[in-house]
């Protein structure tokens with residue numbers, strides 16, 4: 363991954379910035395430059411999600427990728443934002459505290475370090491909203 367692309371992705375992670383199609387009122391995260399429904403007629407604008415969402419699927423990770431070993435077990439979930447887009451994210455809570463339909467909100471946390479490249483990844487995780 364190029365440095366520019368890396369930082370662009372970092373900005374997206376920090377800010378939950380996606381896009382919104384003004385023509386059909388669809389929201390996209392990660393951002394899309396073209397609306398798959400409206401195509402050329404879509405009017406795409408940048409949109410910052412506040413991150414309110416709910417857990418629609420989750421799994422407990424016990425064998426982690428390089429750089430995440432110290433965090434196991436952790437919860438990887440699909441969160442659906444209230445505007446509609448779904449994203450895969452880590453949920454910061456006990457593995458017996460999570461349930462389907464749990465309301466969540468984003469927090470910014472260290473996600474892991476990039477092993478030999480020495481990069482530290484920060485980004486959005488989600489926690490219980492209540």
Ligand SMILES: [Zn+2]
Pocket residue numbers: 383384385386387388397398399400401404405
């Ligand atoms: Zn559209």
